[in-house]
Amino acid sequence: KFGIRKAFGIVFEMSATTKSLSSSQMAKRYSISRPTAWLFMHKVRSAMKSSELNPVVGTVYVDEFVYGGKEDLKQGRSKDSKKKKIVAAVEIDDEGGIKRAYFKRIDDYSSDELGKIFHSHISTQAKVKTDKWSGYIPLKREYDIEQIKSNTSDFFQINTIIHQVKSWLRSTYSWMHEQNIQKYLDEYSYRLNRSIHKQTIFDNLITRMINQKPIGLQSIKTSR
Template sequence: MDIFKRQNIVECAVRFQSDLDCKKYLSEVKWASGYNCRKSGHQGSQIRKDFSRTCNKCSDTESPGAGTLFHKVKFGLLKAFHTCFEMTTTTKGMLVLQVGRRYGIRPDTTRVFMHIVREAMKSSGNYPLDGEVHVDEFVVGGKESERPGRSYGGKKKKVVCAIQLTKEGKVKRFYGLQIKDFSAKSLRPIFERHIAKDAKVTTDEWKGYRPIAKDFYITQIPSEFGLNFKALHTAIHQVKSWIRTTFSWVSKPHFDRYLSEYSFRLNRSQIKPGIFHNLIGRMVNSDKIYINNLV
């Protein structure tokens, strides 16, 4: 197939001018490894004008969007594809009202679809951070009376994040998870999901990392007001700035999805030409997502 690798919105508009263009691309992604009937398992099929496939054995017809996260999208594949394109290529993120006005979609419908896209952006966990890794925690949220800094209660969101460094000491990859508190129990999941066992992990001297050091190679050093973790603190500052300047408010139930969106773009900053195609593949192969779990 002709993989779309452009970053220009005009070129995207030229490539995808109708729902039929999107169905063609979706069908090529969905059946890239060949067609298997969902009912009979037969591999022979006929291709319809709308790029659906009809099984030669049981005559079951399957559309390109069936079984994918594009299934029965209310506003058509064309608008869905362009929304995905902008969510992958923008550096600042997209507001629900901004997308809704641009494509003529109701805000509630737009919000649900964008959360579905963010779910597809979540890491598979198959490529954990290795080499030199730095880990730290931070909070996101405005000032609260009598709750300065890293407080445990209130409306502040608590996050633990990890970065993989390049040989030059720059950020190569980033992952973040919302946590309940700063205990070892809450900090452990990011190690188990996103950090390789043989990675050389460096943290500050927070006591919550001590129990985890039994299972991971962790070195604890003084933070020195962030001077020993410059790249990590720069990444944290960028995440906070992105959230504060793009979104007026992010609720706790959805916060991990925004972290996934940020990580998805950052971790593919070196392979930007393939980021849109990567997302379409994820939308095709992701498990079914129920709206009740999103709203």
């Protein structure tokens, strides 16, 4: 509807740049309507979703966090908080650097919900480190989990990534619907996990988009 050259430009902005843009900013830059930019960008994000074919096998830290506005008297792991609940998994290399990071939107802090990121992205052979939250205990039957205090220096890398993703969401998007939060998280992971492959990340994303099935507005509105 708006030309293949503009489409390539948007895909490049979303893949090869550091932070991407909001749909409003993208619409202004490429002289298209905001709804058109919003829909196309969500189609791009659908192609950014992990294949989940290469689970983490090394050392990985897992922690939960919330994203959203402040709420009075809502602290810690409040079950009735309206904030978006997210669990993160960050793979660390032998030098302490970050190799990969994945995120999952969760409904609560139960082992079933926390297990989503384990089953999608973490091998049973991996060495997993979490805080002392009881929700991780049932997962020890399947995964090698060590529970330690989260205020130690061991959690510095994952806390840094969590801070970065929250800052990116706040600075780029003024508001996100609950059902779309996972798409934004997939976008962040896609760029971060391929940050050392800037020369091929655009080509990789174009190939993914070509190979995926057509996506309509209704499927984007109803997907999570």
